[in-house]
Amino acid sequence: MPPDDRPELSLPAGSRIDLDELVAVATWTNVAHRLLGTRLLAVERHGVTIGVDWREDLVADVGTAALMSGLIACLVDHACSLAVHVGLDGAPAYGGTIGLRVDHLGPLAPRRGVHARAETHRITTTVAHARAWIYHPEAPTEPVATGVCSVMLRDRTP
Amino acid sequence: VSGPRPDAIDAVIAATPYLVFLGLRCDPSGPTIVLGGEERHMGDHRRRTVHGGVMAAFLEAAGFVHLAASSDPPVPGIKAVDFTTDLLREAALVDTHARVVVVRRGRRIANVRVEAWQDEPDRPVAVGHGNYLLEPAPG
Numbered sequence: 001m002p003p004d005d006r007p008e009l010s011l012p013a014g015s016r017i018d019l020d021e022l023v024a025v026a027t028w029t030n031v032a033h034r035l036l037g038t039r040l041l042a043v044e045r046h047g048v049t050i051g052v053d054w055r056e057d058l059v060a061d062v063g064t065a066a067l068m069s070g071l072i073a074c075l076v077d078h079a080c081s082l083a084v085h086v087g088l089d090g091a092p093a094y095g096g097t098i099g100l101r102v103d104h105l106g107p108l109a110p111r112r113g114v115h116a117r118a119e120t121h122r123i124t125t126t127v128a129h130a131r132a133w134i135y136h137p138e139a140p141t142e143p144v145a146t147g148v149c150s151v152m153l154r155d156r157t158p
Numbered sequence: 159v160s161g162p163r164p165d166a167i168d169a170v171i172a173a174t175p176y177l178v179f180l181g182l183r184c185d186p187s188g189p190t191i192v193l194g195g196e197e198r199h200m201g202d203h204r205r206r207t208v209h210g211g212v213m214a215a216f217l218e219a220a221g222f223v224h225l226a227a228s229s230d231p232p233v234p235g236i237k238a239v240d241f242t243t244d245l246l247r248e249a250a251l252v253d254t255h256a257r258v259v260v261v262r263r264g265r266r267i268a269n270v271r272v273e274a275w276q277d278e279p280d281r282p283v284a285v286g287h288g289n290y291l292l293e294p295a296p297g
Contacts, residue, residue: 029203030201030202030203030209031197031198031199031200031201031203031209032198032199032200032201032209032211032212033201033209035198056175057175057176057178057179058175058176059175059176060174060175060176061173061174062173062175068174068175068176068177068219069218069237070176070177070214070215070216070218070219070222070238071176071215073211073214073215073218073241073243074209074211074212074214074215075211076211076214077209077210077211077214078211081210096210096245096248097210097245098244098245099242099243099245100210100211100214100243100245101240101241101242101243102214102218102238102240102242103239103240104237104240107237
């Protein structure tokens with residue numbers, strides 16, 4: 001079932017996005033992210049912010065208790081995909097990620113969740129490009145990782 | 159030289175909670191590292207495909223597991239510095255196998271390539287490459 005503790009979300013003025021559908025794709029119909037407990041935290045004109053809380057079963061090492069770096073790739077893909085989705089402003093053109101790169105800028109802190117903010121900075125007729133910043137919620141200006149994604153777009157001509 | 163032994167691969171997975179969460183295992187016949195074809199990895203519920211982010215996490219994890227399982231003596235800290243994944247085909251909810259090639263293993267940095275396939279080894283669903291930091295033992 002969809003979580004009912006949805007954070008207060010608002011869409012940019014004039015947006016044609018279906019917020020209920022966006023929340024569902026971000027947090028619920030995507031089973032991998034439902035299991036991570038991914039939350040949609042903010043929506044911008046060309047971007048989104050999502051977050052995952054720290055959890056014992058998502059760490060790299062019981063000793064350091066920091067989240068596993070591989071999880072970052074999962075967040076980069078999801079945040080960038082959602083950023084392209086909102087950047088398309090309701091146009092049904094999203095076709096799927098074709099490539100992504102993650103740079104791990106430093107170690108993740110013990111027992112800390114992460115937020116991923118992504119924005120799509122170019123949408124062409126065939127491909128959209130998006131980039132993401134991953135940070136601990138307590139330190140949004142000090143990213144622990146960055147990522148980029150290329151997303152295939154479907155033909156939008158009628 | 160052949161790759162890491164299956165029991166070493168299983169030991170690294172068992173010691174890494176997130177990899178247990180993903181349900182990674184070793185197929186000793188390869189040996190390959192396997193992401194099970196489970197519903198829990200699904201991204202698009204209409205097409206019933208593996209989430210691209212899970213596939214990318216799997217490839218990065220496979221590089222880590224391979225390096226950790228083939229380190230003798232063990233290297234205490236192996237951390238991905240960067241990892242790039244190309245998603246070549248939609249991946250169905252069936253077992254995905256990863257094969258890792260260590261392109262260069264230096265003293266501090268290892269460079270790997272990873273190829274992932276499902277039913278046919280010659281038909282990859284995803285490929286990746288990355289650099290990993292090999293942190294020396296403290297002291």
